[in-house]
Amino acid sequence: MFKLNQYSFSNFKIAFILAILSYFFVYGFEITHFTLSIDEEPLDNFFQTLSAGRWGHALLRHYVLPEPYVPFFTTAFSLLVLSISAAFCATYLSLNKLQSAAFVIMLAAMPQFAYQLEFSNQADTVSLAFLCSVLSLFMLESFNLARYAIFIILTILCLSVYQSIFLFAATLLCVKLTIDSLQEKINFKDVFKRIIIFGALVLISLVINSFLSKWIASFYNVQISSYLSSMIxxxxxxxxxxxxxxxxxxxxxxxxxxxxxxxxxxxxxxxxxxxxxxxxxxxxxxxxxxxxx
Structure with a gap:
């Protein structure tokens, strides 16, 4: 389902190993020297994140992951998940070993990851959202309603943790289409079709997520804040x-x-x-x- 049968599993392992080494090199100090940063002071962010529409993050923290974080472990777990995500990114783009190595190393240096990992109270959930965002793209490789349904579910999970992360999948899709066009594996009709399908499925996911965020917030008697609308x-x-x-x-x-x-x-x-x-x-x-x- 995730194309690993077509893509050399050894390439995936190399991409994962280089990714985790890169992440540990970049964030090694934080793993071994835990420090509090902005927004990490509260010990319970459940109602706050629910009000921000991030119900997936809130439920993960409430029922699965420690709230608000565990020093050292949370960051290490986040880097592990990000490394898996990076390897799947290289798999999705069908990169060879050398290209995968360069890609995952550059990906580890992205400022956006540094920003997200600054907040230990959301680092692990955001990393899981990135993983869901990447895996969702594998569902668009063939026309199949069941796969499209899985894409919607994975995108909703991504949106429920951090609303803007679905744009990571959009960016990766553009990179994939560019590579395929350079290699003359795709024509304009196919590009247009993929973009339309992606946009339509994301729109459906946004609508469902909006409904779920309001319903879950009302279930816990939490008022949805105007944070996002005021930011835009x-x-x-x-x-x-x-x-x-x-x-x-x-x-x-x-x-x-x-x-x-x-x-x-x-x-x-x-x-x-x-x-x-x-x-x-x-x-x-x-x-x-x-x-x-």
Whole structure:
């Protein structure tokens, strides 16, 4: 089901070993020197996370995982799950051993993981959400209603822990489609079909998750907070203000004026330029042109 019969299991093991070594290298100090950081002071976050719509996190903490965390163990468990997720990412992208090694090492250095692991009270649940997000993509490899149902379930589990993590699957899907187009394994019709199916299933998952979050919160007599809507705020602003803020965001990002984690994204433009120049040098059309063949 997860394509391991087609992808060399030895590649998966190598990707996992290199991933866990990378994560332990990056976060080894935190594992061996536990320190409290922001938002880790409360000993019970059950009602707070329920009010934020993160009912999966709340229930996992309440019935399975320790609340709020266990020093050393929680971080180590999180890194183990992230390493499994990284290996499955390499499997999904059908990378060879060398590519898998480079991919999982770079993945361990992503600032987003550093941000999430800063909060021990959600590090393990968020890691499980990443794993669900990756595994959900394997369900889209063939047209099958049962597999689509599993995709929805895994996406709901992901959303119930941390709402924005489903975008990780969207990003990984884009990477997969790009690789397949470069290797001429896919055409525009197939790309469009996969994107439409992914978007439709995610929309269904969002609707179901929204209903479940409200129902579970009401079951425990918890009021849903306006935290997420206040963070986004687009629905309360006019189009001109939204457009202006987006342009300012892009400008500051490209000028390296944002938070340290965001300052790595402009370098993606260098890789894009490199791909275009390499395609011209090899007298090939860029990858997006292959989609129309």
């Amino acid at each position: 705020g687009w629905g309360k602003r006019d189009i001109y203000s939204i457009f202006k803020s987006v342009l300012f965001f892009i400008r500051d990002c490209l000028a390296f004026k944002y938070a340290y984690g965001m300052n790595s994204f402009p370098f993606a433009l260098l890789w894009l330029l490199g791909i275009i120049l390499l395609a011209v040098k090899r007298k090939k059309t860029p990858c997006w042109c292959h989609l129309w063949r």
